[in-house]
Amino acid sequence: MQSAVLQFFLFAVVLLWTIGHTVPRFWSGATVPRQEAPRIRLRFEICSQAARASALAFLSIATAQSSGQWPNVLNLGLAFLLGLGRLFADAKWRRIALHQVNVLLVATLALLLASDFLPLLEMGHDRQVSRALAGALGSLTAAVLIAFVTPREWLPPTPAKQTPFKLPEAKPSPEETCSWFVAVVSFQWLSQLVWKGWRAPVELHDLPSLPWYDEPLWVLSNLMKARSRYRKSLWTILSFQRTEILTMCAWIALAFSVELVGPLAMYQLLEYLAAPNDAGLHPSIWVFLLFAGPMARTVAFQQYVFTSTRLVVRIRSGLTQELFHRAMSSLEPEDDVINKVSAKDDVGKKQSTTTKAGRMANLMASDTESIIRARDIVQVGIGVPIGIVITVIGLYRVCILV
Numbered sequence: 397m398q399s400a401v402l403q404f405f406l407f408a409v410v411l412l413w414t415i416g417h418t419v420p421r422f423w424s425g426a427t428v429p430r431q432e433a434p435r436i437r438l439r440f441e442i443c444s445q446a447a448r449a450s451a452l453a454f455l456s457i458a459t460a461q462s463s464g465q466w467p468n469v470l471n472l473g474l475a476f477l478l479g480l481g482r483l484f485a486d487a488k489w490r491r492i493a494l495h496q497v498n499v500l501l502v503a504t505l506a507l508l509l510a511s512d513f514l515p516l517l518e519m520g521h522d523r524q525v526s527r528a529l530a531g532a533l534g535s536l537t538a539a540v541l542i543a544f545v546t547p548r549e550w551l552p553p554t555p556a557k558q559t560p561f562k563l564p565e566a567k568p569s570p571e572e573t574c575s576w577f578v579a580v581v582s583f584q585w586l587s588q589l590v591w592k593g594w595r596a597p598v599e600l601h602d603l604p605s606l607p608w609y610d611e612p613l614w615v616l617s618n619l620m621k622a623r624s625r626y627r628k629s630l631w632t633i634l635s636f637q638r639t640e641i642l643t644m645c646a647w648i649a650l651a652f653s654v655e656l657v658g659p660l661a662m663y664q665l666l667e668y669l670a671a672p673n674d675a676g677l678h679p680s681i682w683v684f685l686l687f688a689g690p691m692a693r694t695v696a697f698q699q700y701v702f703t704s705t706r707l708v709v710r711i712r713s714g715l716t717q718e719l720f721h722r723a724m725s726s727l728e729p730e731d732d733v734i735n736k737v738s739a740k741d742d743v744g745k746k747q748s749t750t751t752k753a754g755r756m757a758n759l760m761a762s763d764t765e766s767i768i769r770a771r772d773i774v775q776v777g778i779g780v781p782i783g784i785v786i787t788v789i790g791l792y793r794v795c796i797l798v
Contacts (some may be wrong), residue, residue: 403467405501410474410496411683418493436483440546447539448476448501452531461526468504475500487551504535517678545577553608553622561617567606581695583702610706612713616721619714633711640707644700644774651696652782657689704771 452472459465475497482493515523537670550568570585578584585604592602608614622636634641667681668675 399493400467402507403471403504406500406507407467407471407474407762410471410478410500413492414478417489436546440542441483444539444542445479447535447542448472448479451532451535451539451588452476454528454535458526458528458532461528465529465532468508471500471504475504484643485556486551491549491551494549498540501536501540501543505533505540507564508536517681519675519678543576545575547573547575548579549573555632561613563608563611563613563617565603566611567605569605571604574609580699582701610710612717614716615710615714618722619718623718636714637710638708641701641774644703644707644771645778647696647700648779649773649782651693651700652778654689654692654696656786659684661685663690704774708771 397747427433452469455465455469455472460518478493478500479497482490482497485493512525512529550573571579574585589598589602589604592598617638618630622632626632626635661682662679665679665686714771763793
């Protein structure tokens with residue numbers, strides 16, 4: 397951490413990120429359609445600007461005292477300038493600059509904690525932290541927390557290249573404009589709907605608006621693009637919802653990985669209580685992990701449930717619309733998709749008297765339901781390898797103790 401390699405790497409990445417988004421726009425000379433920038437939430441913006449300025453000032457004072465924090469000052473200075481510059485930019489650049497500022501803040505906070513504050517957790521240390529450095533840590537933490545609870549700025553989606561359907565005009569939805577804390581942890585954007593359902597029956601107009609990426613026609617167009625590349629439904633679904641499937645894998649892997657953080661912290665805390673003089677780390681870290689471990693596991697698993705439920709809804713919506721679309725586009729009654737699918741079950745059997753509507757209902761109900769029930773196979777594919785690794789590590793530790 398003291399070599400400042402990571403700080404310089406972070407600075408270079410953000411600088412190249414900025415150049416990569418600004419130079420092509422001016423070099424090409426093309427006219428970029430200017431979107432109306434979303435309204436700035438003044439109280440959040442003032443607090444975030446003040447927290448970033450305070451962190452930069454405190455860290456500059458700490459650098460003047462010890463001259464060891466100037467790479468972090470460089471990153472915070474870039475974050476402060478980008479934060480000011482985004483106020484005078486267009487809508488697209490404002491969002492890009494905000495992402496860059498948040499990356500700089502989170503990475504600088506992590507580097508500062510790792511280099512100057514994690515060693516304070518060792519028992520019997522003789523380190524001293526200056527007031528300026530402590531003030532920089534507090535201001536930087538406040539800046540990150542403010543960014544975490546600030547509502548997100550909504551932008552209309554970029555126009556699709558080619559879609560067979562005319563999509564309705566996109567409008568902001570509570571899911572898209574809520575803060576990251578609400579989106580990941582609390583799901584507070586659903587609280588109003590829950591209260592309405594508790595007081596009275598919920599009507600259709602009481603439901604919040606759908607995000608643009610959940611629009612049924614957009615889902616159908618994406619499914620049809622995937623279907624044009626693959627004939628099998630399995631590969632169609634994997635291509636159609638690959639981002640959601642990968643997100644499910646990431647969340648369930650995180651949930652399984654932090655499953656044992658709480659028991660491990662409890663074990664280490666009991667070890668400290670049994671022999672305080674033999675402890676190498678301060679017990680406050682284990683008390684913190686007793687809360688952070690189960691909390692992280694709960695958040696990760698609930699995000700997996702949310703993502704998998706959205707996956708199921710999109711697959712059901714896409715397959716149902718595709719079935720109706722193909723059935724309605726069939727010109728000959730004997731050559732439509734319903735008869736083709738049902739003919740496989742009629743070979744060698746007595747011709748049934750079911751109607752086309754009945755076979756369509758069967759396809760939408762049982763067959764589609766059979767497909768979406770396989771969503772939890774992700775838990776098996778991710779959980780089994782992680783369980784094997786944890787078991788091997790546990791057996792290795794037992795063998796060492798024996």
